[in-house]
Amino acid sequence: MHKVIYDTDPGVDDAMALVFQALHPRIELLGVTSVFGNSTIETTTRNALYLVERFAPGVPVARGAAAPLKRAAPDPVDWIHGDDGLGNLQTQLRLKTHTAPDARPAHRFIIDTVRAHPGEVTLIAVGPLTNLALAVQEEPDIARLVKQVVVMGGAFGTNGANGNVSPAAEANMAGDPDAADIVFGAAWPVAIVGLDVTESTIMTTGYLAKLRDDAGETGQFVWDVSRHYEAFHRSSAALEGIYVHDASAVAYLLAPELYKTRSGPVRVLTEGIAAGHTIQKPANFAAPAPQWDNRPSCEVCVDVDSERMLALYASTLCGT
Ligand code: BDR
Ligand code: CA
Numbered sequence: 001m002h003k004v005i006y007d008t009d010p011g012v013d014d015a016m017a018l019v020f021q022a023l024h025p026r027i028e029l030l031g032v033t034s035v036f037g038n039s040t041i042e043t044t045t046r047n048a049l050y051l052v053e054r055f056a057p058g059v060p061v062a063r064g065a066a067a068p069l070k071r072a073a074p075d076p077v078d079w080i081h082g083d084d085g086l087g088n089l090q091t092q093l094r095l096k097t098h099t100a101p102d103a104r105p106a107h108r109f110i111i112d113t114v115r116a117h118p119g120e121v122t123l124i125a126v127g128p129l130t131n132l133a134l135a136v137q138e139e140p141d142i143a144r145l146v147k148q149v150v151v152m153g154g155a156f157g158t159n160g161a162n163g164n165v166s167p168a169a170e171a172n173m174a175g176d177p178d179a180a181d182i183v184f185g186a187a188w189p190v191a192i193v194g195l196d197v198t199e200s201t202i203m204t205t206g207y208l209a210k211l212r213d214d215a216g217e218t219g220q221f222v223w224d225v226s227r228h229y230e231a232f233h234r235s236s237a238a239l240e241g242i243y244v245h246d247a248s249a250v251a252y253l254l255a256p257e258l259y260k261t262r263s264g265p266v267r268v269l270t271e272g273i274a275a276g277h278t279i280q281k282p283a284n285f286a287a288p289a290p291q292w293d294n295r296p297s298c299e300v301c302v303d304v305d306s307e308r309m310l311a312l313y314a315s316t317l318c319g320t
Contacts, residue, residue: 001027001028002122002253002254003028003122004021004029004030004121004124005030005031005110005122005123006031006126007032007035007064007124007125007131007132008032008033008034008048008126008127009037009039009126009127009128010034010044010047010051010086011038011047011081011085011126011127012080012086012087012228013246013247014038014047014126015051015086015221016225018032018048018055019055020247020251020316021124021250022055023055024250024316027253030060030113031061031102031109032059032060034061035065036064036065036067036068036074036127036128036130037175038077038127039078039081040066040073044085044127045061046095047085047095050095050096050097053099054221061099061101061102062104062105062106062108062109062110063101063106064131065106065107065128065131065134068128068175068177068179069133069134069176070178074174080229087225087228087229088228106134107132107134107135108135110135118145120147121145121147122146122147122150123188124249125149125150125152125153125183126172126245126249128180129153129179129180129182130175132179133176133179133182136183136186140186143186143188144187146188147189149189149190150191150250150252151172151180151190151193152193152198152246153171153173153180153194154170154180154192154195154266154300155194155195155196156278156280156302161196161199163277166273166274166276168273169275173276173277174276177268177269177270177275178270180276180278184268184295184296185265186296190299191256191261191299191300191301192266192278192298192301193248193249193259193301194278194300196301196302197304198243200304201243201244201248202243203226203241203242205230207241207310207314208222208223208242211317211318214314215314219318226242244309244310248301248309252301254312258304258305258309260302261299261300261302262302263283263299264280264292264297264300265280265292265295266278266279267279267292280298
């Protein structure tokens with residue numbers, strides 16, 4: 001059983017990853033922590049509460065950072081995730097929530113929960129990494145108590161992609177590059193699932209329609225929530241479907257054998273036009289690299305068995 005804290009900025013694909021975790025029998029969700037990113041912290045927290053009430057009732061939600069460590073919060077990406085951050089479901093569902101967030105801020109919730117389950121907790125982080133950075137800055141020793149951190153973020157160029165918000169940076173890294181550089185340098189085992197594999201895995205319109213027909217209420221929700229997101233992919237990438245970003249981090253936790261990884265320390269550029277760019281030191285790099293050396297090694301995903309990843313997601317939602 002994987003004990004998981006899900007750190008997220010819902011977000012359409014964040015919601016699709018949340019139902020994956022809520023329904024998978026080998027995942028125990030200990031909490032959901034919100035962060036700014038796809039929308040404001042008010043909206044992502046409201047969406048996290050809505051999703052948890054509907055698909056994972058009883059799981060605590062803690063409100064996280066409203067802005068990156070050292071800069072202003074980015075504007076919501078409503079043309080991707082909708083005005084409400086959930087594909088414009090607001091008018092349909094009115095997204096009313098009945099529960100309140102945990103009294104603690106997200107980073108404190110993370111610290112307390114990790115201490116309550118030493119060596120057992122996996123952090124799945126699929127938004128800007130501000131909450132994780134705040135937690136490990138406040139109490140650095142928790143890094144050694146975390147079982148694993150799985151991050152959706154970054155791009156390492158193996159499929160030609162180096163970014164999606166700029167030619168050099170992926171959205172979650174650009175959202176808070178300072179936090180990402182802290183998280184990749186801390187003493188916890190980190191796996192990074194970036195655009196190299198998430199843009200290589202596509203849920204086609206046909207795949208999503210089959211989920212709608214076969215996976216009951218959850219399948220219908222995934223279909224509804226992804227309409228606006230799919231239209232964005234059609235107009236921006238001429239895709240008849242959607243890239244599988246955040247759910248890929250969940251799939252990595254459940255089935256790491258589906259991913260080929262490369263080991264080595266990772267740095268994140270924090271300033272300039274390439275802020276948020278991720279660079280892994282190659283294993284065969286011969287010259288001294290003082291800015292990378294003495295940093296822990298991260299596992300970076302460079303290839304994926306997409307067919308099996310998509311089958312895992314579908315079978316989880318269908319309960320088969
Ligand atoms: C990442 O950015 C967000 O828009 C998505 O939710 C995902 O976490 C992809 O670059
Ligand atoms: Ca996200």
